[in-house]
């Protein structure tokens with residue numbers, strides 16, 4: 224699979240001064256097309272700052288970022304890059320521009336100068352993809368949080384991006400809203416091959432990704448499949464993060480003499496592992 | 505309480521009024537308002553009132569909503585009516601203390617009240633039946649000749665769209681902050697005007713701070729969705745005049761002619 228995002232010794236500081244504190248230091252990360260990457264890390268570890276490099280809201284202090292082969296420092300490619308890497312933010316209220324759902328979804332296409340008939344088709348497809356077709360003519364402020372966030376995702380999808388970068392898209396949602404958004408995103412990744420970069424504080428969401436990247440003080444400190452990352456329970460805890468509850472349970476049982484794999488992220492797998500252990504005894 | 509504000513609210517629908525081009529509606533509204541002030545005499549006013557009633561009926565907007573839109577201006581209506589009654593010179597009907605009410609005053613007062621009521625009713629009918637985006641689109645179109653004079657018409661239209669989009673959000677937020685302050689013992693209802701105004705400061709400060717934060721985030725989100733001003737922009741819903749608009753134009757002309765004629769007749 225080709226790399227769709229690549230950073231080369233990316234360093235970044237909000238302070239222009241020489242020798243200022245680096246918020247990102249020497250990040251070399253590449254994401255394959257079609258992958259689903261969750262980015263973890265405690266508050267202030269630099270996750271949002273990294274995400275903002277993927278669509279040129281920020282530019283590296285040194286090093287380089289390539290999105291679909293384009294260098295983000297290339298000013299002429301600005302719109303092409305932003306159209307490739309769509310960004311969804313935490314607060315759905317602050318990214319919806321229009322007063323009717325479909326007009327908001329159309330916003331990006333309108334800016335791109337897409338012909339009218341095609342805008343219609345794209346808007347319909349985007350709303351369909353997030354399951355919001357029946358709300359096309361609704362006012363966004365009357366929707367639930369999960370629905371608003373799905374509208375925001377549709378607004379980005381209408382640009383037909385290759386990458387969806389999401390910065391804590393479920394942080395302001397209740398559990399059912401979170402499930403709605405996660406299901407929509409997983410479906411897009413699975414069926415449309417959209418590359419997803421998901422920044423989150425929820426371990427159960429990270430567990431649904433194909434790859435987990437953990438950041439600490441502007442560095443990537445862990446990188447691997449969710450199973451690989453979360454099975455290193457002590458290491459994850461050192462980084463002031465939690466592990467998913469299933470791993471937590473297996474870890475607690477292991478402390479009392481059990482011998483469980485720590486690699487079961489779904490409740491079913493965890494139950495099966497425990498049953499196997501009990502049966503084997 | 506703040507939720508009662510219906511200003512700029514749009515109620516989606518499929519009526520004739522909804523389907524008219526927003527430019528037609530806007531121009532028709534302006535003509536209507538001008539005619540309200542041109543109209544003289546009972547007959548002309550009656551025509552204006554009948555028109556308003558027909559438009560409201562055609563829009564299928566619940567009359568209750570129109571009445572609701574009148575609520576905030578009731579004070580102004582009464583105030584103007586009373587002032588007109590007291591200060592129009594003419595044949596005296598009753599007098600008490602330093603006031604005297606004249607027949608002409610009553611006549612003026614009533615007509616002034618009717619004028620304001622119809623003005624507000626028909627204007628809110630426009631916002632009820634036209635999505636704010638269509639409305640700002642219409643304004644942008646109608647003002648587009650000014651672009652040649654380097655007036656940032658698109659930017660103004662965009663600002664209006666966003667303002668309209670954030671009215672409900674900010675109202676909700678104000679309600680939330682007020683509840684939070686009330687829970688901490690703030691009192692917005694008692695005391696004189698000055699005290700009440702002072703009580704609002706702890707509401708306004710967080711509201712402003714949050715509005716600026718929102719604006720900042722929205723600007724980034726808009727940039728991420730490739731917003732770069734009005735240049736080269738296309739639209740999802742392109743404004744198009746239809747036969748309906750031609751019919752409306754004819755009716756507007758008839759209305760103007762009607763008012764002008766009736767003005768002559770009843771004077």
Ligand SMILES: Nc1ncnc2c1ncn2[C@@H]1O[C@H](COP(=O)(O)OP(=O)(O)OP(=O)(O)O)[C@@H](O)[C@H]1O
Pocket residue numbers: 237246264265266267268269270271272273
């Ligand atoms: N606009 C800014 N100006 C200056 N410093 C900033 C700015 N934004 C973030 N920082 C600093 O950069 C560091 C990383 O912030 P960042 O927002 O990337 O963290 P994060 O991992 O997204 O945290 P969170 O989980 O809270 O969202 C923090 O120390 C923060 O104080």
Ligand SMILES: [Mg+2]
Pocket residue numbers: 270271272390
């Ligand atoms: Mg963040």
